Amino acid sequence: MSNNKKFVEEITSREEDYTKWYTDVVKKAELMDxxxxxxxxxxxxxGYAIWENIQKILDKRFKKVGVENVYMPMxxxxxxxxxxxxxxxxxxxxxxxxxxxxxxxxQERLCVRPTSETLFCDLYKDIIHSYRDLPKCYNQWCSxxxxxxxxxxxxxxxxxxxxxxHTVHATHEDAEERTIQMLNVYSDFAKEILAIxxxxxxxxxxxxxxxxESTYTIEALMPDGKALQSxxxxxxxxxxAKAFGIQYTDNNNKLQYAHxxxxxxxxxxxxxxxxxxxxxxxxxxxxxxxxxxxxxxxIQQKKEGVLxxxxxxxxxxxxxxxxxxxxxxxxxxxxxxxxxxxxxVAIRIEIGPKDIEAxxxxxxxxxxxxxxxxxxxxxxxxxxxxxxxxxSDMYDKAKEYLDSHINDATNYExxxxxxxxxxxxxxxxxxxxxxxxxxxxxxxxxTSRCMPFEQEEIATTCVCCGKPAKKLVYWGKAY
Amino acid sequence: MSNNKKFVEEITSREEDYTKWYTDVVKKAELMDxxxxxxxxxxxxxGYAIWENIQKILDKRFKKVGVENVYMPMxxxxxxxxxxxxxxxxxxxxxxxxxxxxxxxxQERLCVRPTSETLFCDLYKDIIHSYRDLPKCYNQWCSxxxxxxxxxxxxxxxxxxxxxxHTVHATHEDAEERTIQMLNVYSDFAKEILAIxxxxxxxxxxxxxxxxESTYTIEALMPDGKALQSxxxxxxxxxxAKAFGIQYTDNNNKLQYAHxxxxxxxxxxxxxxxxxxxxxxxxxxxxxxxxxxxxxxxIQQKKEGVLxxxxxxxxxxxxxxxxxxxxxxxxxxxxxxxxxxxxxVAIRIEIGPKDIEAxxxxxxxxxxxxxxxxxxxxxxxxxxxxxxxxxSDMYDKAKEYLDSHINDATNYExxxxxxxxxxxxxxxxxxxxxxxxxxxxxxxxxTSRCMPFEQEEIATTCVCCGKPAKKLVYWGKAY
Numbered sequence: 001m002s003n004n005k006k007f008v009e010e011i012t013s014r015e016e017d018y019t020k021w022y023t024d025v026v027k028k029a030e031l032m033d034x035x036x037x038x039x040x041x042x043x044x045x046x047g048y049a050i051w052e053n054i055q056k057i058l059d060k061r062f063k064k065v066g067v068e069n070v071y072m073p074m075x076x077x078x079x080x081x082x083x084x085x086x087x088x089x090x091x092x093x094x095x096x097x098x099x100x101x102x103x104x105x106x107q108e109r110l111c112v113r114p115t116s117e118t119l120f121c122d123l124y125k126d127i128i129h130s131y132r133d134l135p136k137c138y139n140q141w142c143s144x145x146x147x148x149x150x151x152x153x154x155x156x157x158x159x160x161x162x163x164x165x166h167t168v169h170a171t172h173e174d175a176e177e178r179t180i181q182m183l184n185v186y187s188d189f190a191k192e193i194l195a196i197x198x199x200x201x202x203x204x205x206x207x208x209x210x211x212x213e214s215t216y217t218i219e220a221l222m223p224d225g226k227a228l229q230s231x232x233x234x235x236x237x238x239x240x241a242k243a244f245g246i247q248y249t250d251n252n253n254k255l256q257y258a259h260x261x262x263x264x265x266x267x268x269x270x271x272x273x274x275x276x277x278x279x280x281x282x283x284x285x286x287x288x289x290x291x292x293x294x295x296x297x298x299i300q301q302k303k304e305g306v307l308x309x310x311x312x313x314x315x316x317x318x319x320x321x322x323x324x325x326x327x328x329x330x331x332x333x334x335x336x337x338x339x340x341x342x343x344x345v346a347i348r349i350e351i352g353p354k355d356i357e358a359x360x361x362x363x364x365x366x367x368x369x370x371x372x373x374x375x376x377x378x379x380x381x382x383x384x385x386x387x388x389x390x391x392s393d394m395y396d397k398a399k400e401y402l403d404s405h406i407n408d409a410t411n412y413e414x415x416x417x418x419x420x421x422x423x424x425x426x427x428x429x430x431x432x433x434x435x436x437x438x439x440x441x442x443x444x445x446x447t448s449r450c451m452p453f454e455q456e457e458i459a460t461t462c463v464c465c466g467k468p469a470k471k472l473v474y475w476g477k478a479y
Numbered sequence: 480m481s482n483n484k485k486f487v488e489e490i491t492s493r494e495e496d497y498t499k500w501y502t503d504v505v506k507k508a509e510l511m512d513x514x515x516x517x518x519x520x521x522x523x524x525x526g527y528a529i530w531e532n533i534q535k536i537l538d539k540r541f542k543k544v545g546v547e548n549v550y551m552p553m554x555x556x557x558x559x560x561x562x563x564x565x566x567x568x569x570x571x572x573x574x575x576x577x578x579x580x581x582x583x584x585x586q587e588r589l590c591v592r593p594t595s596e597t598l599f600c601d602l603y604k605d606i607i608h609s610y611r612d613l614p615k616c617y618n619q620w621c622s623x624x625x626x627x628x629x630x631x632x633x634x635x636x637x638x639x640x641x642x643x644x645h646t647v648h649a650t651h652e653d654a655e656e657r658t659i660q661m662l663n664v665y666s667d668f669a670k671e672i673l674a675i676x677x678x679x680x681x682x683x684x685x686x687x688x689x690x691x692e693s694t695y696t697i698e699a700l701m702p703d704g705k706a707l708q709s710x711x712x713x714x715x716x717x718x719x720a721k722a723f724g725i726q727y728t729d730n731n732n733k734l735q736y737a738h739x740x741x742x743x744x745x746x747x748x749x750x751x752x753x754x755x756x757x758x759x760x761x762x763x764x765x766x767x768x769x770x771x772x773x774x775x776x777x778i779q780q781k782k783e784g785v786l787x788x789x790x791x792x793x794x795x796x797x798x799x800x801x802x803x804x805x806x807x808x809x810x811x812x813x814x815x816x817x818x819x820x821x822x823x824v825a826i827r828i829e830i831g832p833k834d835i836e837a838x839x840x841x842x843x844x845x846x847x848x849x850x851x852x853x854x855x856x857x858x859x860x861x862x863x864x865x866x867x868x869x870x871s872d873m874y875d876k877a878k879e880y881l882d883s884h885i886n887d888a889t890n891y892e893x894x895x896x897x898x899x900x901x902x903x904x905x906x907x908x909x910x911x912x913x914x915x916x917x918x919x920x921x922x923x924x925x926t927s928r929c930m931p932f933e934q935e936e937i938a939t940t941c942v943c944c945g946k947p948a949k950k951l952v953y954w955g956k957a958y
Binding site for chain 2: 045119143159
């Protein structure tokens with residue numbers, strides 16, 4: 001018990017210092033480490049395992065909707081990056097430039113991809129000729145580089161892992177349909193697997209992706225009341241197609257420009273999972289994404305039969321495809337309990353001589369710490385049920401938090417006060433002018449997060465300027 | 480049938496021009512494409528799918544032997560690269576240098592990783608303190624960059640995908656054991672999954688990895704008689720540990736330097752698969768690695784019931800976890816047959832009205848083109864058996880080729896003649912001097928491929944200088 005305390009005392013409480021709590025959890029659960037290169041992270045085994053689970057599940061869902069994986073080079077020649085005007089303006093200030101290969105100076109600078117629209121376009125212009133070649137739905141899992149001044153683990157770093165899907169379609173409608181379809185893949189995944197509810201909507205022109213016609217977003221709410229943009233899906237219209245010359249002959253033998261989309265999520269999702277679900281005891285992960293779903297912890301493991309029984313349990317869990325481990329190290333049970341809690345093990349099973357005598361073990365949920373006595377012949381199904389319950393409870397809790405942190409404002413006074421006093425999203429009507437977005441940002445640091453799909457008219461005038469309103473917007477401070 | 484011919488006529492025969500045949504297969508099967516950056520490849524869906532299968536199977540085998548995945552930054556500060564003398568000398572001439580981040584010139588140049596020993600060492604020095612922290616067995620799947628002057632699809636490119644494992648151990652023996660263990664993981668994988676027999680052995684000092692104490696290799700033989708180094712495993716001893724200060728306290732509380740290994744295979748394996756198994760009709764892949772194991776091709780598909788039956792077949796194959804597709808496009812059956820052959824579909828199933836009437840279909844193996852009549856109620860098991868047979872036949876054929884292309888030479892005249900006239904490996908004794916290796920390379924372009932684990936004394940004197948011999952060596956021209 002004293003060990004237990006000692007272990008947990010090493011992390012700052014959320015109340016004391018939220019930012020420090022986050023960094024402590026990330027470091028103490030051994031998810032990542034900083035590297036010799038400023039702003040670049042090392043994903044350690046426990047952190048990378050979360051990303052592997054994200055990849056595995058999302059990749060299956062992508063393939064189900066007809067997406068194929070490819071790999072594009074990591075370098076983009078400067079001239080290629082410059083082909084689409086808005087795009088280069090958005091990214092050029094934050095890219096890393098390669099100027100030398102070996103001893104020789106390169107004839108043309110290459111940037112390390114900050115995103116790969118230009119490379120995909122350069123391929124698509126060569127392989128798309130006829131309407132029969134459409135649609136093309138390619139995706140890649142890779143890392144990208146954006147030179148950041150200030151960085152935070154998983155949330156913002158100079159290099160990060162992500163996936164980027166790039167699709168080409170015959171018509172604007174087909175592209176729009178795919179844009180929304182992939183946004184829904186993301187929000188369903190966040191809900192069902194990460195237990196995170198998302199606000200879905202469209203970005204304002206000011207906040208959209210460099211080169212996009214429309215950008216759609218999923219926005220999550222963190223416990224400190226800040227929004228986290230967690231995934232985006234862009235409809236490019238035919239802008240890139242015109243810049244790169246991606247044309248096809250339609251079934252009337254007429255030459256047409258293609259329509260394109262792109263969409264991505266990154267290791268930032270890991271930041272969202274950590275913040276939404278964890279607590280002062282450390283990392284808490286929804287069972288569906290937890291690298292370790294169950295840790296069996298033997299009590300008085302030197303007593304005859306305890307380790308045998310514990311290993312028997314482990315085998316039956318693993319046979320049922322549950323990601324289970326055993327902690328049979330020589331640390332004290334109390335230490336093992338708090339270590340399992342710190343590292344985001346979804347469920348621990350305590351089993352000692354007395355339990356074995358009574359033909360039972362104790363199942364402990366990480367999120368609620370609820371203890372469930374379980375007959376030894378029902379462990380697999382009870383663990384399965386407990387994980388299902390935990391998964392849905394964690395979502396419900398996060399949803400309740402989100403719902404109770406959305407407030408409305410109908411005039412500027414209310415708005416400024418709400419941003420200041422009520423952490424979370426503030427719903428407010430908007431006239432559509434970038435000036436109001438800029439004023440709000442300057443006055444409050446809040447930004448327009450999205451125009452939700454489900455529009456309502458909570459007032460008739462803009463929350464900022466008082467002129468006639470066009471759209472309901474979710475506003476908030478953001479990461 | 481005329482379509483069939485036309486399709487196949489587009490690739491050069493192996494006899495006519497082996498190099499062009501290889502490039503034709505790679506392009507025509509749509510495995511890869513060149514990109515706007517010289518020497519960098521695009522892996523297209525069919526090529527990347529092979530890599531995904533390699534990854535999936537190898538990764539499972541790595542995890543079974545205790546390897547954990549991580550992700551390290553892609554950049555290495557110049558000062559870090561320089562910490563191990565031999566290592567920097569080996570790699571500095573071929574790395575890409577990042578000099579600017581955004582608009583600013585960097586204080587220190589960063590190289591894009593050509594391999595990540597230095598980054599792993601920089602992490603290990605911080606996280607290894609006690610013998611309890613050992614071993615550490617990390618691996619990452621990523622891309623690396625080595626600025627190459629001449630490139631060939633999959634075999635040599637400026638950026639390529641690979642995995643690099645990096646482990647740390649308490650003793651030299653533990654490190655050596657891991658080095659050999661991983662080499663065996665590679666050669667077993669090549670044999671069982673890729674149907675490629677490998678010669679296993681140790682590299683001479685001249686050919687070993689920059690910074691390694693010993694390098695072990697698996698060498699495959701290509702149909703043009705050239706060797707392809709297909710995977711390597713290095714024992715670093717404590718060289719890197721001393722350069723980076725990776726020390727631990729042993730169980731006598733004494734400070735010791737750690738011992739390290741690294742090991743990797745790359746997309747080069749795809750080049751080996753293509754060359755070893757393919758033919759003038761295009762790509763041929765062993766069923767265990769083929770992205771499409773079965774393609775169902777309906778004949779006279781507009782006749783009633785044909786498509787239904789074909790789709791029924793497809794479903795039953797997919798339900799049995801066989802990677803199956805259907806080609807129900809409006810192309811002619813002949814065209815579909817040759818397209819399936821070109822693209823490396825392991826087995827095609829032909830099913831038309833007459834077959835259905837007779838309650839059967841026709842199973843065609845890609846490698847031998849053998850046709851097997853199969854009752855419709857036995858398709859899944861027959862496909863399964865046929866794939867197993869095909870997999871082992873393909874290995875046997877490759878093994879027979881390898882065995883019949885290993886020749887011995889006992890003096891220099893024999894040796895030079897053999898290298899010239901007998902494509903394949905030449906076995907010859909070696910005195911151990913780098914001068915003989917250099918002379919052989921200059922005279923014949925052949926290099927020492929490895930000193931095989933199974934040593935024999937086929938002569939007592941060096942095949943080059945005639946002095947007393949120390950080792951049996953496999954020599955050959957190499958990619």
